[in-house]
Amino acid sequence: MAVTVVGSVAIDDIETPFNKTGEVLGGSATYFSLAASFLTDVKIIGVVGSDFGRDYLKIFKDRSIDAKGIKIENGKTFKWKGRYGYDMSDPETIATELGVFSSFKPKIPHNSKTDMLFLANIDPDIQFDALKQMDAPRLTALDTMNFWIKGKKEKLYKVIELTDVFIINESEARLLTGESSIFLCAKTILKSGAKILILKRGAYGATMFAENKFFMVPAYPLENVIDPTGAGDSFAGGFLGYIDNTGDMTFDNLKKALVFGNIMASFAVEGFSVDRFLSVKNGEIKDRFKKFREITYFEELPEGLL
């Protein structure tokens, strides 16, 4: 079993009110694959320029991630420079240089065509093209952003129709559907074809909708957030990695997968770039899951109370 991810592998330059990084490894496919790698085999489909460091490739290798699908082209790697305010939420983009990513045309290799597939936040035309190359993916999941919702809504809806799980921010869901209530957002999106909708709420957690089913969790509470970059992709990586590992698509198991995604996102933001994923131990992940269950668990009402 394996998960294939199609998305960006990038060089980030991040500033928070408390620190800055200079150039570091980033990109949606990067965060996704590292988070998923704790539970399953991962293959990345992406593109980088000739400036992409060998030490970055070693990061994937060290976590047994198959990076053969990362094409190295003449030119520059996708660069993103961003700055977080004191709320440590939506960053301001200082600069974006697409480089070789501007002509990214993913080719799904033969051995990936029945994998689970994660389409990270890229042009819906490219997502559509990648999806069409799959034979019989066991599960497909999709992310997007405001830019594509505004510019390519029709194509995006086509991709949603063809994918199983749609993972976006609550505010993006409102923009996409024109509905204020998250329940009406969910109704509209589930009607358009996705079987599962996950709405991310940043530091406030996530909600998951299926037909007639619903689940919500707060975010894992952290004393110190260092760098929120990649939280959403790490969430998706934990979520799909968990499903792929357990092979169980019941809603009860998807709940645990969502919590697992939550936990992987909590590690992602505890360090700059992907640093925390390089040090985190399996035991820490298990402990955090257990702790999260303790701090959100409560018993039933006593009989005869009301």
Add this chain to the structure above:
Amino acid sequence: MAVTVVGSVAIDDIETPFNKTGEVLGGSATYFSLAASFLTDVKIIGVVGSDFGRDYLKIFKDRSIDAKGIKIENGKTFKWKGRYGYDMSDPETIATELGVFSSFKPKIPHNSKTDMLFLANIDPDIQFDALKQMDAPRLTALDTMNFWIKGKKEKLYKVIELTDVFIINESEARLLTGESSIFLCAKTILKSGAKILILKRGAYGATMFAENKFFMVPAYPLENVIDPTGAGDSFAGGFLGYIDNTGDMTFDNLKKALVFGNIMASFAVEGFSVDRFLSVKNGEIKDRFKKFREITYFEELPEGLL
């Protein structure tokens, strides 16, 4: 067993982007007592003017709330006029007329001196005075607001030191302590004497801290919020009502009390003024608690996963 509440009984005039009320029953003690009345006996200590409607007093009577402690004085009842924006969160205050509330001096009657006590959001000097009149309250809880944190911080800390449970908004806790992290906020506040701290996060739920213990829940998800006024006081009413009814102060039971508070707040905002409390049935409250447990419950990780 009974809970006594000291706070405002007011006449509100509320506007939302979707509707407006004209003059309706409001006030922190009002919402608190109605929410708590589903689980225990409640006594209100407050003051109103001669303009206060008999039909309002009947609302308390119909829910078996002891309103003998509401003094009727010559003058006007406390009036608050507020307007909510599209986010339906912090309202803009259009007008405040304190009326007879400006010289409110609560007298705790003899039969209340061992009750549980809720000190709703009023001047810390008045809260202190009320607290001093108690003999041996089984539990005391406290609310406040930015205005008192800014103007009477020292006296407020004195009241916190003497109460068991402190219930405030997350942003107020930051203002009070000067700490950004909610864990550091909690540490500071618990060190100053409160045994339990509850941080409300509006539509995002609530967190509860005790020494070395922690619990967090999202808000009960609603399709339609009509009027957020009184949500926090209804939360406190549900919380204390539950504890008084069950008589169990273990942290596991406080968790359920917090969820019960959450549920009562969810009803409060489903109608203008206290309307929803006049129609809600015990069965609906139980169903909502059960539903909330379903949508937040998840199982443990499988053995040997990591």
